[in-house]
Amino acid sequence: MDITKLSINQKTTIHWSLPECIDGCVRHKIPSIGIRREKIKEIGVKESALLLRNSGLKVSSLCFAGNFPYLNSNQRRERLDDNRRAIEEAFLTKANVLVIVGGVLPNGDIKRALSLIERGIDELLPYAQDSNIKLGIEPLHPMFAASHSALVTMEETNNLLDHYDSPYLGIIIDAYHVWWDPKLYEQIERSKKRIFGFHVNDWITPIYDYYTSRGMMGDGFIKLKQIRKAVEKAGYEGPIEVEIFNSKLWDTSYDEVLELCKERFRKYV
Amino acid sequence: MDITKLSINQKTTIHWSLPECIDGCVRHKIPSIGIRREKIKEIGVKESALLLRNSGLKVSSLCFAGNFPYLNSNQRRERLDDNRRAIEEAFLTKANVLVIVGGVLPNGDIKRALSLIERGIDELLPYAQDSNIKLGIEPLHPMFAASHSALVTMEETNNLLDHYDSPYLGIIIDAYHVWWDPKLYEQIERSKKRIFGFHVNDWITPIYDYYTSRGMMGDGFIKLKQIRKAVEKAGYEGPIEVEIFNSKLWDTSYDEVLELCKERFRKYV
Numbered sequence: 321m322d323i324t325k326l327s328i329n330q331k332t333t334i335h336w337s338l339p340e341c342i343d344g345c346v347r348h349k350i351p352s353i354g355i356r357r358e359k360i361k362e363i364g365v366k367e368s369a370l371l372l373r374n375s376g377l378k379v380s381s382l383c384f385a386g387n388f389p390y391l392n393s394n395q396r397r398e399r400l401d402d403n404r405r406a407i408e409e410a411f412l413t414k415a416n417v418l419v420i421v422g423g424v425l426p427n428g429d430i431k432r433a434l435s436l437i438e439r440g441i442d443e444l445l446p447y448a449q450d451s452n453i454k455l456g457i458e459p460l461h462p463m464f465a466a467s468h469s470a471l472v473t474m475e476e477t478n479n480l481l482d483h484y485d486s487p488y489l490g491i492i493i494d495a496y497h498v499w500w501d502p503k504l505y506e507q508i509e510r511s512k513k514r515i516f517g518f519h520v521n522d523w524i525t526p527i528y529d530y531y532t533s534r535g536m537m538g539d540g541f542i543k544l545k546q547i548r549k550a551v552e553k554a555g556y557e558g559p560i561e562v563e564i565f566n567s568k569l570w571d572t573s574y575d576e577v578l579e580l581c582k583e584r585f586r587k588y589v
Numbered sequence: 590m591d592i593t594k595l596s597i598n599q600k601t602t603i604h605w606s607l608p609e610c611i612d613g614c615v616r617h618k619i620p621s622i623g624i625r626r627e628k629i630k631e632i633g634v635k636e637s638a639l640l641l642r643n644s645g646l647k648v649s650s651l652c653f654a655g656n657f658p659y660l661n662s663n664q665r666r667e668r669l670d671d672n673r674r675a676i677e678e679a680f681l682t683k684a685n686v687l688v689i690v691g692g693v694l695p696n697g698d699i700k701r702a703l704s705l706i707e708r709g710i711d712e713l714l715p716y717a718q719d720s721n722i723k724l725g726i727e728p729l730h731p732m733f734a735a736s737h738s739a740l741v742t743m744e745e746t747n748n749l750l751d752h753y754d755s756p757y758l759g760i761i762i763d764a765y766h767v768w769w770d771p772k773l774y775e776q777i778e779r780s781k782k783r784i785f786g787f788h789v790n791d792w793i794t795p796i797y798d799y800y801t802s803r804g805m806m807g808d809g810f811i812k813l814k815q816i817r818k819a820v821e822k823a824g825y826e827g828p829i830e831v832e833i834f835n836s837k838l839w840d841t842s843y844d845e846v847l848e849l850c851k852e853r854f855r856k857y858v
Contacts, residue, residue, distance in 0.1 A: 428792070428810025430771060462731045465769035466810040467794045476771045500734035502699060502745045523697070525736045527799040541697025541735040 321548060321560065321589040323582055327352030327380035329563035330359050333574040338368055342375045348578040352378040352559040360409055369412040380559035381517050382415035387423035388440025389433045403444050410453045416558060417456040417516040419492055422471035433470035438480060449488045456516035458492035463530050474498055474507035481514055490516035493551060494563065496534055499523060499542040508550045515556040519563045520544055520589050532567040536580065538588040548589055560589060590817060590829065590858040592851055596621030596649035598832035599628050602843040607637055611644045617847040621647040621828040629678060638681040649828040650786050651684035656692035657709025658702045672713050679722045685827060686725040686785040688761055691740035702739035707749060718757045725785035727761035732799050743767055743776035750783055759785035762820060765803055768792060768811040777819045784825040788832045789813055789858050801836040805849065807857040817858055829858060
């Protein structure tokens with residue numbers, strides 16, 4: 321894939337601050353960046369917004385808000401407040417989309433967590449609409465159903481989107497999370513016109529840690545080109561984010577990582 | 590759950606030979622055992638069958654055959670030969686069911702692998718029927734889609750079973766593999782009268798290895814009682830296998846492991 325579509329999610333270069341990552345993307349002629357809230361926090365959202373504007377980089381997404389399931393009304397209010405702050409951050413940084421990760425309940429109750437995720441979206445969507453910020457719901461791999469999100473299939477996510485049918489609510493398709501799904505291509509088609517983001521990386525084996533052993537494109541099993549074409553056919557024309565959680569990559573030189581991302585993006589995406 | 594239903598899958602006590610595991614189950618008054626082909630191989634199938642018969646233990650299952658996807662006709666023949674040997678082993682050891690794990694293609698092609706799994710079942714089913722051996726297809730967790738089986742949802746498995754509608758073909762429900770699924774309970778109901786096995790264990794976090802960090806019942810997130818009741822409601826009355834792949838547990842005393850299995854089985858299943 322042509323690198324005019326390339327975006328680097330900050331998670332790929334985890335030890336870089338936002339200024340360092342902006343600088344890296346500019347130096348390596350990468351046109352877009354996917355930013356992280358924890359990195360914005362380090363220097364403040366106004367400073368972040370200023371740096372991003374001056375860099376000329378497009379902001380493909382802000383990661384992430386959501387985490388809706390709550391145990392009591394205090395927690396519910398805290399989550400909503402935090403999610404509203406995320407919308408404001410997305411607005412100020414001119415992010416294409418705010419990525420939403422559903423969240424879990426500590427007792428592992430999937431059905432109840434899914435219902436609380438829906439309730440959370442009910443509450444958040446009006447704020448997103450008022451700020452003209454799109455929310456992109458990212459189904460995670462089922463491996464994360466206990467720890468990160470009970471929402472783990474594209475089908476369940478599309479069911480939810482059907483229910484709202486809002487131009488402010490769409491799906492983020494991350495190859496790592498969905499590649500295994502026998503319904504992958506039918507669900508991509510079903511996501512037509514509401515795909516708000518596309519993330520690439522690879523599935524490598526063996527997994528040595530469920531969170532940090534994600535692979536570089538081309539190193540694993542995912543048919544990225546095939547998925548990318550399906551995503552395009554479903555109407556997505558936006559940036560494609562490289563988002564790699566990989567503890568080995570994190571310990572190498574990020575200038576080399578960015579060059580490798582470009583090379584692999586051209587070849588495998 | 591009453592321990593009259595308890596079966597210990599040999600994987601739980603991985604360093605024990607079959608004679609040792611049989612002896613352990615008898616000493617600890619565990620009525621059933623789930624046996625493994627690699628353990629049978631160590632002492633031969635006839636000796637295994639004899640020991641099992643003399644022990645009075647029921648054999649809840651033989652694990653596993655399948656691994657259908659092939660790259661060439663040689664490999665196809667080898668797999669079929671091996672699967673036919675597995676049927677013979679199941680027959681000789683009087684196993685309730687032969688567990689089938691679908692398998693993968695080395696290039697990660699899910700659709701093609703699923704189609705080859707179906708073709709493999711086409712070939713194997715007549716042999717199973719002739720030997721009066723039930724085949725139980727076990728959908729694995731999507732985490733194993735690159736390495737162990739492209740068949741990773743109960744829905745896909747049930748679609749396959751519908752296609753055959755044979756009394757010799759059913760499903761093995763392993764809590765670890767399916768607990769995350771938003772369609773879990775509807776798919777258990779759909780499996781009515783064709784559930785050939787039920788495996789228990791737990792999902793613990795963080796995963797430190799995708800293969801060997803499975804948890805003991807009660808240590809994780811899975812609602813085992815709720816799933817067990819749904820499985821019973823769908824007509825399953827057979828033994829319930831404790832199958833735990835856990836490198837930490839594997840390094841402890843297996844007499845203690847068996848007592849712990851009994852305690853947790855009573856309390857959490």
